[in-house]
Amino acid sequence: MGITQILFWFLSVLALISAILVVVSKNPVHSVLWLILVFFAISGHYILLNAQFLAIVNLIVYAGAIMVLFLFVFMLMNLNADTEPQKNKWLKIAGVIASGSLLLVLVAALKNADMKSRLAEMGGGNIGLIHNLGLALFNDYVIPFEISSVLFLSAMVGVVVIGKKE
Amino acid sequence: MHPILLAMDWGLLLEKAVLITIIISVSLLVAMYETWGERKIAAVIQDRRGPNRAGPGGLFQPLADGLKLFMKEEIIPTSSSRMLFVLGPGLAMLTAMMTSAVVPWSSHFDLFGRHIELQIADVNIGILYIFGVVSMGVYGIMIGGWASNNKFSLLAAIRGASQIISYELAMGISIIALLMLTGSLSLKTIVEQQQHGVYYVLWQPLGFLIFLVCAFAECNRTPFDLSEAENELNFGYHQEYSSMKLGFYLFAEYVNMFISSAVMATLYWGGYDIPFVNDTAFGQAHGQNLLAILQAVSLFGKVIIFVFFFMWVRWTIPRFRYDQLMRLGWNVLIPLSLVNMLVTGFLILLHQNNWHF
Numbered sequence: 001m002g003i004t005q006i007l008f009w010f011l012s013v014l015a016l017i018s019a020i021l022v023v024v025s026k027n028p029v030h031s032v033l034w035l036i037l038v039f040f041a042i043s044g045h046y047i048l049l050n051a052q053f054l055a056i057v058n059l060i061v062y063a064g065a066i067m068v069l070f071l072f073v074f075m076l077m078n079l080n081a082d083t084e085p086q087k088n089k090w091l092k093i094a095g096v097i098a099s100g101s102l103l104l105v106l107v108a109a110l111k112n113a114d115m116k117s118r119l120a121e122m123g124g125g126n127i128g129l130i131h132n133l134g135l136a137l138f139n140d141y142v143i144p145f146e147i148s149s150v151l152f153l154s155a156m157v158g159v160v161v162i163g164k165k166e
Numbered sequence: 167m168h169p170i171l172l173a174m175d176w177g178l179l180l181e182k183a184v185l186i187t188i189i190i191s192v193s194l195l196v197a198m199y200e201t202w203g204e205r206k207i208a209a210v211i212q213d214r215r216g217p218n219r220a221g222p223g224g225l226f227q228p229l230a231d232g233l234k235l236f237m238k239e240e241i242i243p244t245s246s247s248r249m250l251f252v253l254g255p256g257l258a259m260l261t262a263m264m265t266s267a268v269v270p271w272s273s274h275f276d277l278f279g280r281h282i283e284l285q286i287a288d289v290n291i292g293i294l295y296i297f298g299v300v301s302m303g304v305y306g307i308m309i310g311g312w313a314s315n316n317k318f319s320l321l322a323a324i325r326g327a328s329q330i331i332s333y334e335l336a337m338g339i340s341i342i343a344l345l346m347l348t349g350s351l352s353l354k355t356i357v358e359q360q361q362h363g364v365y366y367v368l369w370q371p372l373g374f375l376i377f378l379v380c381a382f383a384e385c386n387r388t389p390f391d392l393s394e395a396e397n398e399l400n401f402g403y404h405q406e407y408s409s410m411k412l413g414f415y416l417f418a419e420y421v422n423m424f425i426s427s428a429v430m431a432t433l434y435w436g437g438y439d440i441p442f443v444n445d446t447a448f449g450q451a452h453g454q455n456l457l458a459i460l461q462a463v464s465l466f467g468k469v470i471i472f473v474f475f476f477m478w479v480r481w482t483i484p485r486f487r488y489d490q491l492m493r494l495g496w497n498v499l500i501p502l503s504l505v506n507m508l509v510t511g512f513l514i515l516l517h518q519n520n521w522h523f
Binding site for chain 2: 033036057
C-alpha cells in the first residue's frame with residue numbers, strides 16, 4: 001500500500017464513521033459537529049484527487065458558512081432530549097422502510113454501473129486546480145455558470161424581501 | 167526498511183519539521199511579548215508606567231502571567247458538555263496557528279547543499295487556505311460558548327460568530343480585487359510580483375483599508391470586541407473558563423493578531439521584500455543566506471508596525487454598539503468592496519485595451 005492508499009482508507013473510514021454518528025447522535029449540536037468532520041474527510045478526498053480548489057471551497061462554503069448557520073439555529077432553539085416529543089411508532093417504521101428502499105435502489109443502480117472505466121485518477125487529473133477550473137467555467141460552461149449565479153442572486157433577493165417586515 | 171519509508175524524501179521531511187517547530191515557537195513567543203507590548207502601549211497612552219516589577223522594564227511579565235494561568239485551578243462546570251468544553255479553546259488555538267503554514271517568511275536559504283524555502287507549504291490556493299482556516303476559527307468561539315451552558319456565554323459566542331461571518335464577506339470581496347491584479351493565489355508569487363513592481367497597497371488602497379478593518383473584526387479586537395463586552399455580557403464567551411483553557415482563548419487572539427499582520431504585510435506591503443533595496447542584486451553581492459535573514463527581519467519589522475497599530479487602535483477608539491457594527495459591515499464595507507472590485511476590473515480591462523474604450 002502506498003501513502004495515498006493509506007490516506008484513502010483512513011479518510012473513507014473517517015467519513016463513514018462520522019456520517020453514521022451524524023445520524024445516531026442524540027444531540028443535534030453533536031450531529032452538526034460530526035457533519036463538519038464528514039466535510040473535512042471529503043475535502044481530504046478532493047486533495048487526493050488533486051482538486052485543491054474544490055477541497056478548500058468545500059470547507060469554506062459548507063463547513064465554514066452553512067454549518068455555522070445550522071449551529072446558530074440549533075444552539076438558539078435549545079433542543080434537549082427530554083423536550084423532544086416521542087414520535088409515533090408507525091412513523092418510525094415507515095421511515096425505516098422508506099430509507100431501506102432508497103438504499104436498495106442506490107445499490108441496484110450502482111451494481112450495474114460501469115465502475116472500472118470511471119475510477120478517479122489518484123493525484124493524476126488536474127481539472128480541479130483553480131487555473132483549469134476557471135478556464136473550463138468561463139470558456140465551456142459560461143452560460144450555465146452565469147444562469148446559476150443569477151439563480152443565487154434571485155434567491156438572495158427573495159430572502160431579503162421575505163425577511164423585511166413592512 | 168519498508169519501501170514506503172525509503173521512497174520518502176527524509177531531508178525534506180526533517181527540513182519542514184524544523185521549520186514548523188521554529189515558526190510555531192516564534193508565533194508563541196511573539197504572542198507572549200505582544201501581551202507585554204499591549205500593556206506597555208496602554209500605559210503610555212493612558213500616562214501610566216505599565217508592568218515594571220518582573221524583570222527589567224517588566225520583560226518577564228508574560229512568563230509570570232503564563233505561570234499564574236498554569237497554576238490556577240481548572241474548573242469544568244458540571245452542567246457543561248465536557249468534551250466540547252475542552253475542544254473549544256483547543257480549536258481556537260489550532261486555527262490561529264494553522265494560518266502560518268502558507269505565509270512566506272523569507273526567500274530561501276542555501277544550506278548544506280540544499281535549497282531551503284522558508285515557507286511551510288507553497289500551495290497554489292494560498293489565500294483560499296487562509297480563508298478556510300479563518301472560517302474554521304468561528305467554531306472555537308461557538309463551541310466554547312455553547313458548551314459552557316451559560317446564557318451569557320452563548321449570546322457572546324453568537325455575537326462573535328455572526329460578526330466574523332459578516333466581515334468575512336467584505337474581506338473576501340476586497341481580496342478578489344487584489345487577485346484580479348495578481349492573477350495568482352500563491353502568497354509567494356504575490357510577494358515576488360511586488361519585489362519586481364510596486365507594493366499592491368498603491369494599486370489597492372481602498373481594498374487594503376477594507377481588509378484592515380475586517381482583520382480587526384476577525385481578530386475580535388476593539389473596536390469590534392463585542393463578544394467580550396463585559397458591561398453587557400460579563401466576560402464574553404470564555405466566562406466559564408479558567409486556568410490555561412482561558413489562557414488559550416486569550417493567547418489565540420494574540421497569535422491571530424500576529425498572523426493577520428503577517429498576511430496583510432504579505433498581500434499589500436511587499437511581504438519579505440526589503441524596501442528601497444534591490445534584493446536580487448544584494449543577494450548576489452553579499453550571499454543568499456544574509457539576504458534571507460535580512461528579508462525575514464524586514465517582514466518582522468512590517469508585522470511589528472501592524473501589531474502596534476492594532477494596539478494603538480484598541481486604546482484609542484471605544485467599542486461599537488452592536489447595530490453600528492452590523493451596519494458598518496453590511497451597509498458600508500460590502501458595497502464599498504463591491505465598488506472597489508468593479509472599478510479594479512474596469513481599469514484592468516481598459517489597460518488591456520491600451521486605454522481605449
